[in-house]
Amino acid sequence: MSEQKRLFLVDAYALIFRGYYAFIKNPRINSKGLDTSAIMGFMNSLLDVIKRERPDHLAVCFDKGGSVDRVEMFSEYKANRDATPEAIKIAVPYICEILKAMHIPIMVKEGYEADDVIGTLAKKAEIEGYKTFMVTPDKDFAQLVSDNIFMYRPVFGGGYETWGIPEVQKKFEVERPEQVIDFLGMMGDSSDNIPGLPGVGEKTAKKFLAAYGSMENLLANTHELKGKMREKVEASKELGMLSKQLATIMLDVPVEFDEKDFEMSEPDIEAVTHLFQELEFRRLIDNFLKTFTSEDTAASNELSDASKADNTPKTTAKEQISAGSGQFSLFGGEPSSVSKLETVSEYTRKTAETSSHFYQSVASGMATKLFIKNLMNQTSVCFDTETTGLNPLTAELVGIAFSWEVGKGFYLPFPENKDAAQELIEQLRSFFEAEHIEKIGQNLKYDIKVLRKYNIKVKGKLFDTMLAHYLINPDMRHNMDVLAETYLNYTPISITELIGKKGKNQLSMRDVPLEKQTEYAVEDTDITLQLKEHFTKELSEANTQKLFDEIEIPLLRVLADMELEGINLDTEFLNSLSVELNNDIANLEKKIYEAAGEEFNIASPKQMGIILFEKLKLIDKPKKTKTGQYATGEDILSYLAKDHEIIRNILDYRGLAKLKSTYVDALPLQVEPSTGRVHTDYMQTVAATGRLSSNNPNLQNIPIRTERGRQVRKAFIPRNEDYTLLAADYSQIELRIIAALSEEENMIQAFNNGEDIHASTASKVFNVPLNEVTREQRSNAKTVNFGIIYGVSAFGLSNQTDLSRTEAKELIDTYYTTYPKLRNYISKQIDFARDHGYVQTVLGRRRYLKDINSRNAVVRGAAERNAINAPIQGSAADIIKIAMINIHNKLVTNNYKTKMLLQVHDELVFDVYKPELETIKTLVKTEMEKAFKLKVPLDVDLDVGDNWLEAH
Numbered sequence: 001m002s003e004q005k006r007l008f009l010v011d012a013y014a015l016i017f018r019g020y021y022a023f024i025k026n027p028r029i030n031s032k033g034l035d036t037s038a039i040m041g042f043m044n045s046l047l048d049v050i051k052r053e054r055p056d057h058l059a060v061c062f063d064k065g066g067s068v069d070r071v072e073m074f075s076e077y078k079a080n081r082d083a084t085p086e087a088i089k090i091a092v093p094y095i096c097e098i099l100k101a102m103h104i105p106i107m108v109k110e111g112y113e114a115d116d117v118i119g120t121l122a123k124k125a126e127i128e129g130y131k132t133f134m135v136t137p138d139k140d141f142a143q144l145v146s147d148n149i150f151m152y153r154p155v156f157g158g159g160y161e162t163w164g165i166p167e168v169q170k171k172f173e174v175e176r177p178e179q180v181i182d183f184l185g186m187m188g189d190s191s192d193n194i195p196g197l198p199g200v201g202e203k204t205a206k207k208f209l210a211a212y213g214s215m216e217n218l219l220a221n222t223h224e225l226k227g228k229m230r231e232k233v234e235a236s237k238e239l240g241m242l243s244k245q246l247a248t249i250m251l252d253v254p255v256e257f258d259e260k261d262f263e264m265s266e267p268d269i270e271a272v273t274h275l276f277q278e279l280e281f282r283r284l285i286d287n288f289l290k291t292f293t294s295e296d297t298a299a300s301n302e303l304s305d306a307s308k309a310d311n312t313p314k315t316t317a318k319e320q321i322s323a324g325s326g327q328f329s330l331f332g333g334e335p336s337s338v339s340k341l342e343t344v345s346e347y348t349r350k351t352a353e354t355s356s357h358f359y360q361s362v363a364s365g366m367a368t369k370l371f372i373k374n375l376m377n378q379t380s381v382c383f384d385t386e387t388t389g390l391n392p393l394t395a396e397l398v399g400i401a402f403s404w405e406v407g408k409g410f411y412l413p414f415p416e417n418k419d420a421a422q423e424l425i426e427q428l429r430s431f432f433e434a435e436h437i438e439k440i441g442q443n444l445k446y447d448i449k450v451l452r453k454y455n456i457k458v459k460g461k462l463f464d465t466m467l468a469h470y471l472i473n474p475d476m477r478h479n480m481d482v483l484a485e486t487y488l489n490y491t492p493i494s495i496t497e498l499i500g501k502k503g504k505n506q507l508s509m510r511d512v513p514l515e516k517q518t519e520y521a522v523e524d525t526d527i528t529l530q531l532k533e534h535f536t537k538e539l540s541e542a543n544t545q546k547l548f549d550e551i552e553i554p555l556l557r558v559l560a561d562m563e564l565e566g567i568n569l570d571t572e573f574l575n576s577l578s579v580e581l582n583n584d585i586a587n588l589e590k591k592i593y594e595a596a597g598e599e600f601n602i603a604s605p606k607q608m609g610i611i612l613f614e615k616l617k618l619i620d621k622p623k624k625t626k627t628g629q630y631a632t633g634e635d636i637l638s639y640l641a642k643d644h645e646i647i648r649n650i651l652d653y654r655g656l657a658k659l660k661s662t663y664v665d666a667l668p669l670q671v672e673p674s675t676g677r678v679h680t681d682y683m684q685t686v687a688a689t690g691r692l693s694s695n696n697p698n699l700q701n702i703p704i705r706t707e708r709g710r711q712v713r714k715a716f717i718p719r720n721e722d723y724t725l726l727a728a729d730y731s732q733i734e735l736r737i738i739a740a741l742s743e744e745e746n747m748i749q750a751f752n753n754g755e756d757i758h759a760s761t762a763s764k765v766f767n768v769p770l771n772e773v774t775r776e777q778r779s780n781a782k783t784v785n786f787g788i789i790y791g792v793s794a795f796g797l798s799n800q801t802d803l804s805r806t807e808a809k810e811l812i813d814t815y816y817t818t819y820p821k822l823r824n825y826i827s828k829q830i831d832f833a834r835d836h837g838y839v840q841t842v843l844g845r846r847r848y849l850k851d852i853n854s855r856n857a858v859v860r861g862a863a864e865r866n867a868i869n870a871p872i873q874g875s876a877a878d879i880i881k882i883a884m885i886n887i888h889n890k891l892v893t894n895n896y897k898t899k900m901l902l903q904v905h906d907e908l909v910f911d912v913y914k915p916e917l918e919t920i921k922t923l924v925k926t927e928m929e930k931a932f933k934l935k936v937p938l939d940v941d942l943d944v945g946d947n948w949l950e951a952h
Contacts (some may be wrong), residue, residue, distance in 0.1 A: 006538045007057040009118045029475045030280040035848040038091035047231040055373030059105040061114040068111040086854040101271035116250035124257040142168045143180040154695030173206045182215045198232045222289045359522035361411045382440035382529040383847035385447045392449035398509040401521035409522035425454045439568040444529045465553045468535035470685035471544040508873040558888040559682045567901045568676030570715045571668040581660045595646040605632045690877040716948035730906040731939040740934040742825030751936040758782040764818045791865035833867040841874035885929040
């Protein structure tokens, strides 16, 4: 007897949304600016199902036009759903094209939801003797489960779980899957706006089902209920039955199940690959090909056996795949078209194995001398250091790769002995310090820092491909593998192939055979050299060459020096602060437990939600997360903090716990033993606005609004008693920039007169003399001044102040009346963005806004706020970068002992040699204030102290 046939029905939108939100924190944006997250997420899931299950029948089911019947029953059905994200709207046509190319049927019926289409098909297939698997995370489908119909649910973290009758019985505490309809009807569904029975949640619904078995039986026996519950249920009988109807998946959609139409068949490789190429899905092409060649090994074995019989030469599985043998073994049988298979090769990414190249290791002695002689004759060379680790302060050179001609390169291995390694690097000093030779690299800052350990300074013109691509496409990722695959259609050798995955068993590069070191290292330089040629043209086309040459590249050297310098840390002070924080946290715990009436895990959102919203009932209708637990994020709790002391204490507890773990306890562990200092890593390619990011440790996010947070800064101290810390901070630079860019005379005049801009604004909008402005008026004006930059709304302003929403709206309207050119500037910025797809800073740094013309008002609104904010925040970032470059050059040229240590947004911190203090104060203030000429003066505040807190 043949095995029962299996049908897989995919809930398209459920997997599309799931895929989109999986990438929500790190969207996949391709080089054309297209957000491909939803397409990639869906395709990954679909291919995963095909690989895992090898279905013989499959279809993908879509909604179209929503459920006409349910809306007729209840006009508010799904009315509260957020607008579909633009990326998903864009994704659906692409996904449909891909599915058509894969020859996978798309099942859709106007006026019906995918749930109904899937339900109808599942029941029809069951009659035909099929086992049906509904691929969806949506719990509503549990009502359809039977002996031959199953839910196939993707689970968080990867993999799938199959729900049959026992799983549904356990999950919903029902006797039969059909009772899930009653369960959903009783408790309602906020996502679909199904009302349910008032006051009935998950626990109560399960209790009712255990007692009465159905909605109808419950409503027939309401006399057995007690108190308010009885009143609520009796008053909502019609609502209950309506909710059950709305929750019922329809099984009579006019769609037919013809098993031949649902058979998995040979995909159109060329068409699918074309689409993936267009979307820049490099890894998905590989995944797609592997998915449909999964049985090549078996085919290889069969061919191998055959070759033994007829004495023909043996062929490897890899060779068979490239030749097309067994390409569609998934479907059983040979491919129908050789020409179709031959087209695969032009879309398959190149690798070191498939590309002709000449990579050579250089032997010691005469070979090295001849190599260096040739090296010195070049005008532009790409180089890359291979080291024993990722920390440039401790990493040792294993080798250096060089390339100046595409497809060719050399690798110079370094001895482990430090003296011998230093002797070899000395032979290369003339190259690295040659002003006439351009040095090319990917993330050159790392290489520069490594070489500095060997007392080698990299001089001459620099070209960093990572920085170049950041200016060309700031929203994309910039690591070399992605760049190679996107722009060169080339997959580099993976480092994990050489040294393994992270962990105790990971090898050092020294353990890798020289031949493999050479291939890996020289390939990097070869690829980087090719990327340089590509990006040089694009920098010019984007008008960012000057920004690259005059800001980002010079800043690279400045940051390398700052990172190598590091900053001194008072670890004893942090240890004592940790003890104090423990006491503060313990006191808050006690207060929270007293208010809750019991002890619980404050760090557990689940336990906290139960305490706050079930036991204490702080709000009537608390929000829930997708996993079904109560939402206890900061946005939720902050809204409740004014009215509930327990909430204020919880927020304080969270703040102190995070401060302790992230900084107070962590910073001493991040002191570099070899220097005794903390060395942050400044990243130029993370923030799309142009701002620098700080990492390992992040010194830009130390809280300064709370007393305990400010105390952390006290731990940062000068190198010794001969030095002091100097902090230089731009005063209200973003407001000065918006005043200058908007040419708003009232603001410009206030700045030119040296007035307090917040008091000046308050005086104008509240129509009172400057000397009569109250503290509250100034505070509200300050909130509006800064809020305008971020597109604050009346709702947002009322949340940040004591103003009502009406008062906040009046204040914003008065503000724009007072500063009319500001509103005009904002409109012009948005119009420019709509016309050009980007906005730019005073130095021409572009922020691309792919959603500026979105039909989704929420998505479009976010892009519009970025259109206003990005030029202001980005211009501030550009200006402080100019100041850093100029100050650093003066410090080096004049051989000052003073060092620039930190940059935190609009602030610079210096370790000042005390005899140089007055000179340095003048130098820093002058260079920062003249970094860029605006229609308003830049103003810098200076402070000095024995620690960062005193100096700030």
